[in-house]
Amino acid sequence: MRAVHFGAGNIGRGFIGPMLSDSGYNVCFVGRNKSKIAQLQKRGQYPVTLANKNRDSFIVDNVTAINLNDTEDVTRAIAEAEIVTTAVGISALKDIAETIAQGIERRLENSRNLNPLHIIACENGIGSSQKLKKSVYRHMKQSFKELADRNVAFPNAMVDRIVPMQKNTDSLEILVEPFSEWVIPRSGMIGNYNEIKGVHYVDSLAPYLERKLYTVNTGHCSAAYFGYLEGYTSIQEAMSDPEIRARVHGVLKETGALLVHLYGFKPIEHDRYIEKMMERFTNPNFNDKITRVARSPLRKLSPNDRLVKPAMLAHELGFETSHLVSAIASALYFDHEKDPEALQLQADIRNHGLSEVIAAQLKIPTEHPLHGRIILESNKLRARYPHRTRMKTISVKVPYF
Numbered sequence: 001m002r003a004v005h006f007g008a009g010n011i012g013r014g015f016i017g018p019m020l021s022d023s024g025y026n027v028c029f030v031g032r033n034k035s036k037i038a039q040l041q042k043r044g045q046y047p048v049t050l051a052n053k054n055r056d057s058f059i060v061d062n063v064t065a066i067n068l069n070d071t072e073d074v075t076r077a078i079a080e081a082e083i084v085t086t087a088v089g090i091s092a093l094k095d096i097a098e099t100i101a102q103g104i105e106r107r108l109e110n111s112r113n114l115n116p117l118h119i120i121a122c123e124n125g126i127g128s129s130q131k132l133k134k135s136v137y138r139h140m141k142q143s144f145k146e147l148a149d150r151n152v153a154f155p156n157a158m159v160d161r162i163v164p165m166q167k168n169t170d171s172l173e174i175l176v177e178p179f180s181e182w183v184i185p186r187s188g189m190i191g192n193y194n195e196i197k198g199v200h201y202v203d204s205l206a207p208y209l210e211r212k213l214y215t216v217n218t219g220h221c222s223a224a225y226f227g228y229l230e231g232y233t234s235i236q237e238a239m240s241d242p243e244i245r246a247r248v249h250g251v252l253k254e255t256g257a258l259l260v261h262l263y264g265f266k267p268i269e270h271d272r273y274i275e276k277m278m279e280r281f282t283n284p285n286f287n288d289k290i291t292r293v294a295r296s297p298l299r300k301l302s303p304n305d306r307l308v309k310p311a312m313l314a315h316e317l318g319f320e321t322s323h324l325v326s327a328i329a330s331a332l333y334f335d336h337e338k339d340p341e342a343l344q345l346q347a348d349i350r351n352h353g354l355s356e357v358i359a360a361q362l363k364i365p366t367e368h369p370l371h372g373r374i375i376l377e378s379n380k381l382r383a384r385y386p387h388r389t390r391m392k393t394i395s396v397k398v399p400y401f
């Protein structure tokens with residue numbers, strides 16, 4: 001069985017690669033880092049180490065690799081695969097869409113391979129595979145689209161495993177947390193597919209995806225933004241500060257109330273889930289950089305992502321949102337100079353003002369109560385962390401609610 005995986009980065013090598021290989025797939029990594037691809041081609045395997053006390057490790061084998069710009073080889077691999085996965089970042093999906101489209105066309109040309117093909121975007125976010133499908137279809141001829149509708153599926157998925165930045169002597173080695181979860185809805189699958197060992201196939205993805213996004217991702221990035229303002233460099237440092245820990249817990253109690261309401265999780269079980277996630281953030285067996293977890297603040301602050309979406313939903317339902325508001329206000333101060341989105345965000349705030357950014361990018365209109373509360377919280381943070389914040393204090397009339 002053949003799998004093609006786009007992105008030989010942390011989640012690719014540390015999570016998706018091992019899962020597919022363990023299920024008997026030959027995993028072909030498609031990547032743009034030439035030296036990593038050459039290493040994978042040469043060795044055909046690489047080591048994975050678990051960030052537990054014993055540092056248990058195992059080898060992922062039956063691996064091949066192709067450079068992303070060797071389009072001929074990549075499209076051939078897609079034409080012959082049972083499954084295509086990606087872990088390149090949601091904003092990079094559009095960049096690989098044309099190659100995937102060419103691979104599908106090559107596969108379907110003259111009805112050469114009409115076996116089902118599943119294409120799964122293993123990215124953080126809602127509806128990633130369907131977003132990829134839209135981009136891929138933009139590059140396909142109409143006749144192929146009709147055939148692809150019957151033979152190619154793009155099931156959305158939820159993937160969860162913390163894989164920090166790597167600093168290993170062996171450039172292929174990867175250190176990952178022991179926990180992992182990959183969830184795929186059965187309704188998104190077609191034909192007689194081989195189940196991937198360890199994947200949880202479910203009837204409905206939304207409860208799993210939103211529980212993870214609004215707990216793991218909301219909590220993790222809140223710890224990062226709170227910790228960044230405090231001057232910490234790792235999530236572990238931030239989580240060992242009792243005040244930050246309590247604020248992150250406060251965020252998760254707020255999203256927890258929302259999730260319990262939306263999906264009927266038992267409150268006591270959801271509290272246990274929150275505790276488990278707090279424990280994962282604290283994992284002392286690795287050092288997870290704040291700048292990694294806080295990365296791409298424009299994406300994280302977008303209306304359908306981990307901060308604004310749960311805050312808006314919770315507000316509409318009359319639930320508490322003060323910790324979420326604080327996380328959003330903190331995220332708006334993230335100005336790491338090596339993060340292009342952070343630089344863009346700060347430039348937008350400088351050029352257009354905070355209120356305009358909240359309205360235009362977070363899509364929280366000026367008249368919405370959360371808009372004014374974010375600005376008030378931003379002013380408080382500025383007073384508390386004058387050396388970490390560069391925005392001007394902004395006066396605002398908070399709408400009555």
Ligand SMILES: NC(=O)C1=CN([C@@H]2O[C@H](COP(=O)(O)OP(=O)(O)OC[C@H]3O[C@@H](n4cnc5c(N)ncnc54)[C@H](O)[C@@H]3O)[C@@H](O)[C@H]2O)C=CC1
Binds near residue numbers: 012124161163
């Ligand atoms: N690292 C983590 O703990 C988790 C990450 N994710 C998601 O997995 C995805 C990948 O994240 P990581 O593996 O951490 O990032 P990474 O930076 O380690 O790996 C991303 C890979 O994609 C490649 N890439 C980036 N832009 C590209 C482009 N325009 N065209 C082709 N290749 C491109 C990079 O060269 C790199 O090899 C993201 O969507 C992230 O949200 C999901 C769960 C956990």
Ligand SMILES: O=P(O)(O)OC[C@H]1O[C@](O)(CO)[C@@H](O)[C@@H]1O
Binds near residue numbers: 161216217294
């Ligand atoms: O910042 P991104 O690209 O959404 O992905 C990293 C996030 O995903 C996680 O691995 C959780 O699945 C966390 O480490 C982190 O919050």
